Amino acid sequence: MARIDLDLAHSYKPNPAQDSDYALLPLKMTFEDGGAYALLGPSGCGKTTMLNIMSGLLVPSQGTVRFDGQDMTRATPQQRNIAQVFQFPVIYDTMTVAQNLAFPLKNRKVPEATIRQRVGQIAEMLEMSHQLDQRAAGLSADQKQKISLGRGLVRPDVSAVLFDEPLTVIDPHLKWQLRRKLKQIHHELKLTLIYVTHDQVEALTFADQVVVMTRGKVVQMGTPDALFERPAHTFVGHFIGSPGMNLLEAQAGGGALHIGALSVPAPRALPEGALRLGIRPEYLALTEPGRDGALPGSVRQVQDIGTYFLVTLDVAGQTLKARLSPEAERPAVGAAVGLQVLGSHTCFYKNEELVA
Amino acid sequence: MSVQNKPVNQKAWFLILPVFICVAFSAILPLMTVVNYSVQDIIDPERRVFVGTEWFVQVMRDEDLHAALWNQLKFSLAVLLVEIPLGIVLALSMPATGWKASATLVIVSLSLLIPWNVVGTIWQIFGRADIGLMGHGLQALGIDYSYTGDATHAWLTVLLMDVWHWTPLVALLAYAGLRSIPDAYYQAARIDGASKFAVFRYIQLPKMRGVLMIAVLLRFMDSFMIYTEPFVLTGGGPGNATTFLSQYLTQKAVGQFDLGPAAAFSLIYFLIILLLCFILYNWMQRLGQSEKEGGHD
Numbered sequence: 001m002a003r004i005d006l007d008l009a010h011s012y013k014p015n016p017a018q019d020s021d022y023a024l025l026p027l028k029m030t031f032e033d034g035g036a037y038a039l040l041g042p043s044g045c046g047k048t049t050m051l052n053i054m055s056g057l058l059v060p061s062q063g064t065v066r067f068d069g070q071d072m073t074r075a076t077p078q079q080r081n082i083a084q085v086f087q088f089p090v091i092y093d094t095m096t097v098a099q100n101l102a103f104p105l106k107n108r109k110v111p112e113a114t115i116r117q118r119v120g121q122i123a124e125m126l127e128m129s130h131q132l133d134q135r136a137a138g139l140s141a142d143q144k145q146k147i148s149l150g151r152g153l154v155r156p157d158v159s160a161v162l163f164d165e166p167l168t169v170i171d172p173h174l175k176w177q178l179r180r181k182l183k184q185i186h187h188e189l190k191l192t193l194i195y196v197t198h199d200q201v202e203a204l205t206f207a208d209q210v211v212v213m214t215r216g217k218v219v220q221m222g223t224p225d226a227l228f229e230r231p232a233h234t235f236v237g238h239f240i241g242s243p244g245m246n247l248l249e250a251q252a253g254g255g256a257l258h259i260g261a262l263s264v265p266a267p268r269a270l271p272e273g274a275l276r277l278g279i280r281p282e283y284l285a286l287t288e289p290g291r292d293g294a295l296p297g298s299v300r301q302v303q304d305i306g307t308y309f310l311v312t313l314d315v316a317g318q319t320l321k322a323r324l325s326p327e328a329e330r331p332a333v334g335a336a337v338g339l340q341v342l343g344s345h346t347c348f349y350k351n352e353e354l355v356a
Numbered sequence: 357m358s359v360q361n362k363p364v365n366q367k368a369w370f371l372i373l374p375v376f377i378c379v380a381f382s383a384i385l386p387l388m389t390v391v392n393y394s395v396q397d398i399i400d401p402e403r404r405v406f407v408g409t410e411w412f413v414q415v416m417r418d419e420d421l422h423a424a425l426w427n428q429l430k431f432s433l434a435v436l437l438v439e440i441p442l443g444i445v446l447a448l449s450m451p452a453t454g455w456k457a458s459a460t461l462v463i464v465s466l467s468l469l470i471p472w473n474v475v476g477t478i479w480q481i482f483g484r485a486d487i488g489l490m491g492h493g494l495q496a497l498g499i500d501y502s503y504t505g506d507a508t509h510a511w512l513t514v515l516l517m518d519v520w521h522w523t524p525l526v527a528l529l530a531y532a533g534l535r536s537i538p539d540a541y542y543q544a545a546r547i548d549g550a551s552k553f554a555v556f557r558y559i560q561l562p563k564m565r566g567v568l569m570i571a572v573l574l575r576f577m578d579s580f581m582i583y584t585e586p587f588v589l590t591g592g593g594p595g596n597a598t599t600f601l602s603q604y605l606t607q608k609a610v611g612q613f614d615l616g617p618a619a620a621f622s623l624i625y626f627l628i629i630l631l632l633c634f635i636l637y638n639w640m641q642r643l644g645q646s647e648k649e650g651g652h653d
Contacts, residue, residue, distance in 0.1 A: 090544035092558040107549035
């Protein structure tokens with residue numbers, strides 16, 4: 001168990017000159033002991049690089065990794081006492097399930113009785129108790145991945161358990177089950193868990209704190225709620241949510257806000273100049289056209305998604321999306337509507353960063 | 357359409373005819389000629405006598421054949437025992453990437469490109485006490501080495517020659533097997549704190565099983581049919597020390613022109629190889645199966 005402090009940058013190239021040469025741009029962050037974290041971002045954003053740096057499979061090209069304040073930058077995975085689960089199941093073909101689970105403990109010369117007890121415990125958690133004596137090679141992919149997870153969790157004294165997209169190969173219905181299992185294990189064992197994924201549902205349901213990354217940069221670290229309500233960066237706004245946040249070009253000046261043809265008094269103190277206004281489709285309300293403070297637009301498309309209507313709207317050449325509850329009146333395609341874009345949930349961005 | 361009223365079309369036979377003709381000329385007809393010889397006593401081209409199984413009985417009772425068979429089995433076993441582990445060690449120590457990997461691959465496979473009779477000649481000179489590096493060197497070390505005079509030396513030299521010639525094949529196969537192991541396995545092993553030996557025992561060896569099976573079969577069959585190199589190097593001597601099965605067969609067929617017994621023996625030889633390969637293959641298949649099985653053990 002340990003707190004992990006990162007203050008580093010990494011480039012796979014020998015002499016990085018510009019930002020795009022870095023897999024990880026200089027960053028500084030802390031993972032608290034016992035937390036459940038998710039690193040979320042699209043492919044190639046540097047999340048796996050960050051994970052491998054934490055586990056010790058990779059040495060950062062500059063900066064330090066600290067475990068409980070102790071410099072571990074060049075320490076091996078064994079010295080860091082870290083566990084890691086990979087994207088594809090890694091099992092030892094010639095061993096049984098029990099031997100697979102016991103392997104990390106055996107290598108560390110843990111007494112036989114402790115091993116047996118610990119393996120039994122983990123197998124029970126993963127619901128594999130009845131398969132302990134089976135050969136691991138004959139199992140299905142998701143059971144193999146359960147073994148990999150089990151090997152990650154079997155050591156009671158690990159600094160942290162790192163997961164690198166561990167549920168990619170798992171069937172959707174089992175994914176749900178395993179994720180819940182992980183969450184439950186986190187509550188029971190109080191281990192630090194760090195989970196890499198590109199799936200926002202996975203990240204938001206698993207973690208207490210989600211780290212959103214893009215192009216080698218951490219753009220926001222926060223609770224799932226904060227990421228949804230107050231995205232610190234336009235990337236977080238449109239990456240998280242289904243569909244993502246609507247972003248509208250706007251101009252602020254002299255206490256007024258201009259959005260296309262509409263001019264309204266600024267709802268909050270706003271910096272002067274070009275801004276982007278962000279509003280979640282969930283909070284975008286439709287009203288009668290021509291209503292005070294409403295943005296005029298027209299309905300382009302209405303899709304029935306089952307639990308809600310997804311309405312696509314044209315507003316002065318820009319496209320907005322709105323989520324309407326199925327009980328609401330279904331707007332007609334082509335109809336002129338008014339859009340209530342200003343409210344407590346509206347965010348303002350300047351140079352992609354949240355300003356108000 | 358059900359299976360019962362499937363149309364009968366004998367034209368399909370024409371489609372396999374080309375293959376059948378090829379196989380007939382390359383395998384079936386020559387083999388039948390041998391069968392033909394093995395049951396006849398050919399005194400001269402005009403006078404042939406049908407002798408039934410007489411040649412087979414005679415060959416089976418032949419002391420020289422027993423010696424050659426025993427020699428052969430010992431040799432093939434030694435080849436496998438030396439070349440397989442050595443090939444694995446070689447493959448493990450070969451670099452994985454970069455120009456070094458390509459360079460090593462070329463150097464390692466050099467000996468495979470040399471024709472058999474040249475290999476024999478190379479070692480014939482290499483082992484000579486007067487001008488050969490190995491022969492002279494061993495003499496200088498005080499070992500009275502002579503592959504022409506000492507039976508043990510001759511046998512060991514033939515073995516060494518085969519090891520030199522063919523271990524690279526095993527190494528290349530093992531190397532291919534090693535390269536196909538995903539990186540995640542090594543990373544997981546590091547995380548699990550596995551020792552180098554554990555990585556070999558639990559990751560590399562199981563993942564190489566398939567290619568090693570092929571290596572064992574290839575090396576076994578090839579060494580069981582070894583002819584050219586010992587023929588060039590020792591000619592089967594001294595005495596019968598390096599007379600292996602094919603050598604014995606050639607002496608019978610070409611040297612003494614005993615076509616009947618030679619043909620009978622050819623068939624027996626063929627059956628021995630077939631049988632041993634069948635046993636070996638099934639044994640290794642079974643080994644793989646039990647490894648894959650999910651059940652208790």
